[in-house]
Amino acid sequence: MDNNNIIISVENLTVAYGNIKAVDDVSFEVREGEIVTLIGANGAGKSSTLRAISGVTPYSGRICYGGRDLRNIPAHQIVARGMAQVPEGRGIFGNLTVMENLKLATWQRKDRETVAKDYRRVFALFPQLEKRQDQLGGTLSGGEQQMLAVGRALMSRSRMMLLDEPSMGLAPVLVRDIFHTITEINRTGTTILLVEQNAHMALSIASRAYVLETGKIILSGAGKELLDNQRVREAYLG
Amino acid sequence: MTYVFQQLLNALQVGSIYALIALGYTMVYGILTMINFAHGDLFMVGAFFCFFAAIFLNLPFVPVLVISMVGVALLGVVIERCAYKPLRQAPRVSAIITALGVGLFLENFTLALNPYPKQVPQLLANTTWIFHGVSISSIALFIVILSLLLMLMLDLIVRRTMVGMAMRAISWDKAVVPLLGVPVDLIISLTFAIGTSLGGAAGVMYGLAYPVIDPYMGIMVGWKAFISAVVGGIGNIRGAMIGGYILGALEILVVAVMPSTYRDFVAFVLLLILLIFRPYGILGKPHPQKV
Numbered sequence A: 001m002d003n004n005n006i007i008i009s010v011e012n013l014t015v016a017y018g019n020i021k022a023v024d025d026v027s028f029e030v031r032e033g034e035i036v037t038l039i040g041a042n043g044a045g046k047s048s049t050l051r052a053i054s055g056v057t058p059y060s061g062r063i064c065y066g067g068r069d070l071r072n073i074p075a076h077q078i079v080a081r082g083m084a085q086v087p088e089g090r091g092i093f094g095n096l097t098v099m100e101n102l103k104l105a106t107w108q109r110k111d112r113e114t115v116a117k118d119y120r121r122v123f124a125l126f127p128q129l130e131k132r133q134d135q136l137g138g139t140l141s142g143g144e145q146q147m148l149a150v151g152r153a154l155m156s157r158s159r160m161m162l163l164d165e166p167s168m169g170l171a172p173v174l175v176r177d178i179f180h181t182i183t184e185i186n187r188t189g190t191t192i193l194l195v196e197q198n199a200h201m202a203l204s205i206a207s208r209a210y211v212l213e214t215g216k217i218i219l220s221g222a223g224k225e226l227l228d229n230q231r232v233r234e235a236y237l238g
Numbered sequence B: 001m002t003y004v005f006q007q008l009l010n011a012l013q014v015g016s017i018y019a020l021i022a023l024g025y026t027m028v029y030g031i032l033t034m035i036n037f038a039h040g041d042l043f044m045v046g047a048f049f050c051f052f053a054a055i056f057l058n059l060p061f062v063p064v065l066v067i068s069m070v071g072v073a074l075l076g077v078v079i080e081r082c083a084y085k086p087l088r089q090a091p092r093v094s095a096i097i098t099a100l101g102v103g104l105f106l107e108n109f110t111l112a113l114n115p116y117p118k119q120v121p122q123l124l125a126n127t128t129w130i131f132h133g134v135s136i137s138s139i140a141l142f143i144v145i146l147s148l149l150l151m152l153m154l155d156l157i158v159r160r161t162m163v164g165m166a167m168r169a170i171s172w173d174k175a176v177v178p179l180l181g182v183p184v185d186l187i188i189s190l191t192f193a194i195g196t197s198l199g200g201a202a203g204v205m206y207g208l209a210y211p212v213i214d215p216y217m218g219i220m221v222g223w224k225a226f227i228s229a230v231v232g233g234i235g236n237i238r239g240a241m242i243g244g245y246i247l248g249a250l251e252i253l254v255v256a257v258m259p260s261t262y263r264d265f266v267a268f269v270l271l272l273i274l275l276i277f278r279p280y281g282i283l284g285k286p287h288p289q290k291v
């Protein structure tokens, strides 16, 4: 395979909290333009993996992004290099307005002129947000907060977007919308690493997938392939 | 009636100083959920910077104010980086003990340099106007106006600028902020710098109003300002401003109707009553617990 278009490579990643290894010697990679999903049950180590990639949790192993080792690069600099994360539970600032939530994500951007264009892009994608731009983040519904969380990641103009369970707590129709939006964002050139418990939806949009169980990758393959895999069907698709 | 107005003006002057110092407590609490118990002593250091700049550098008021604010801000940032930052993940009590230790250090270091109380020279001409029987000192008026201006500036920074937005975001959920590309440590340092510089400004104003300063002057004033911050709702910026004026008014009221020795006692009683009936203060809200 062509190694040149690997955007993220994770080698022997281990994340430990005290004596407990939440992620145990995990290796995988994501190529430019892909949607890769990491599925697994509660406590499998999915969020820990994303937090390590974003530089907000200590780890051992090696994480390279665009060919550069990310060790010792502070989290805010990683964002400046074009990698944004939509955190688990959305992480909306309830005391900031919708617009302020979006604006804060432009902290690292120097291209002030194109920022205005990107607000329009976010509002075109999520028209509800435009109507609520002066409302406090805390007053939004769960679905709107998820839109805002994705919108925020778009405002940092990322080449790579990490999403941690974007479907969590949403009604089925909203889940479909959010997954549709993710494929939309991917089509405009953003590489996606998607963490999900909703294996069915995640596998159906993913080019490739990894299955994480108690900190280890137990299966990997193309999204459609895993959708038909007996073991995956039993464990995650009920 | 003139008596009431006279006392009101006094209350505004004292309240302004409490409010400025209270802002430092509340800003640091908002961003780190930690009480910087050295803050009252930083206010004292501000008064001493004022004294040194006026005596040894022979400077007029504006440069003296700037030197004190910048000097105390730098000291605040150094304290945060060296003493508090290493303890961010440590239990709360470690940070509190460290802050108390830093405060004692500042007091005793200043004491070692200045064993005797010092007299701040008169930096501004003091004129007294009599207006319908109320005597208005130009210094008191100046203190109130300058304090309000500083508070207005702070309010604008917090509400309108990206740095202010980042400060508010950190107070809501510190873990998410770096994921948006915002350098959290820088914002924390800026918060310390701004909060402590207001304490430094309060030190200068205190020196204008009550020119005799000593290394222990920050203890009681610091407590009063801390109570102001709690009364207003710790972590809430406008609350700290309101709390400062409430405490100023309360003190003047107590002295007007009771023996003046009751002044500090009543302030602490207020704190206790408040902690029982409204622990979140006037503008504070119980923060939603994140899971």
Ligand SMILES: Nc1ncnc2c1ncn2[C@@H]1O[C@H](COP(=O)(O)OP(=O)(O)OP(=O)(O)O)[C@@H](O)[C@H]1O
Pocket: A017, A021, A022, A040, A041, A042, A043, A044, A045, A046, A047, A048, A049, A088, A197
């Ligand atoms: N800050 C922490 N301190 C201690 N243990 C932690 C911490 N964060 C996570 N863990 C533990 O690490 C393991 C993996 O957690 P992680 O959040 O990565 O799982 P996850 O796959 O994202 O789960 P979920 O689907 O429930 O979000 C869990 O057993 C969890 O209890």
Ligand SMILES: [Mg+2]
Pocket: A046, A047, A048, A088, A164
């Ligand atoms: Mg998780």
